[in-house]
Amino acid sequence: MPDTCVARVPVFAGLSEEDQTAVAGRARPVHLATGEIAYAATDPTSRLLVVHTGRLKIFRLSADGSEQIVRILGPGDFTGETSILTGRPPDDYAAAMDDSQLCVFRHEDLEELVRQHPGIALRMLSTVSERLSATEQRLNALGSHDIESRLAGYLLGLRVTWLEGEGVVTLPMAKKDVASVIDASPESLSRALARLASRGLISVGEGRSVSIMQPALLQRLADGA
Structure with a gap:
């Protein structure tokens, strides 16, 4: 049809x-x-x-x-x-x-x-x-996780494209809307992204692209470990 x-x-x-x-x-x-x-x-x-x-x-x-x-x-x-x-x-x-x-x-x-x-x-x-x-x-x-854990879980829940061991995700909406989804302010989201990047867990690319550098550690963070 x-x-x-x-x-x-x-x-x-x-x-x-x-x-x-x-x-x-x-x-x-x-x-x-x-x-x-x-x-x-x-x-x-x-x-x-x-x-x-x-x-x-x-x-x-x-x-x-x-x-x-x-x-x-x-x-x-x-x-x-x-x-x-x-x-x-x-x-x-x-x-x-x-x-x-x-x-x-x-x-x-x-x-x-x-x-x-x-x-x-x-x-x-x-x-x-x-x-x-x-x-x-x-x-x-x-109720139980901090913003970095919530952000980690959100990123891992997106569709991932794997390129040479790195997972690349594209945020499906503006960062202010992502912040709303994980119950955070846009400023808090920006700081959380920067902290995850400084720890080597992710890399923030151009536009809405985010690379997942260490998926196992990011998953542990999402689980609250």
Whole structure:
């Protein structure tokens, strides 16, 4: 079938090509410019948003108005499942980090799809469970690890390209957003990067490139050892 968001999403992976085409027919395409809000907390409607191209950041707002990034979504990822399952408005925000194309399902359309294909609901619940587990691990790290340990764990969690024994990662977002993810200020993040580099664990390259020089020691740091 054509390259659609439905074909990319794991929760729809078990459907036949014919059923995937039918599901795609229920999706409403939505284009977002960089920085545009996909939904806001307390929006009255319940929708499932699937990323076809681009990226979305899911975030909450603190009392002082600053953003706390919860996760970053790329092609094939989805959000809004909690509102769909409970019928309640969202309690977070979603905004486009790049020029993005989404497929949007209304609450009633997704309910009909789940009735026709119960496996969709099971795979969706599995994804939600994985997210909850990741959130618990993150909260544990925030409570028990210092910023350098949190940064080490974050770097090791990125996609690594190995070149002659060195792992090269590219930060997927601006450093201020990385700081938000690991619950640090941009200044604290910059100091932590410098300290890890001074210890020979990493090397900070141009732009968003970071080389992992000693992965075993970096992993020990991430584990709080």
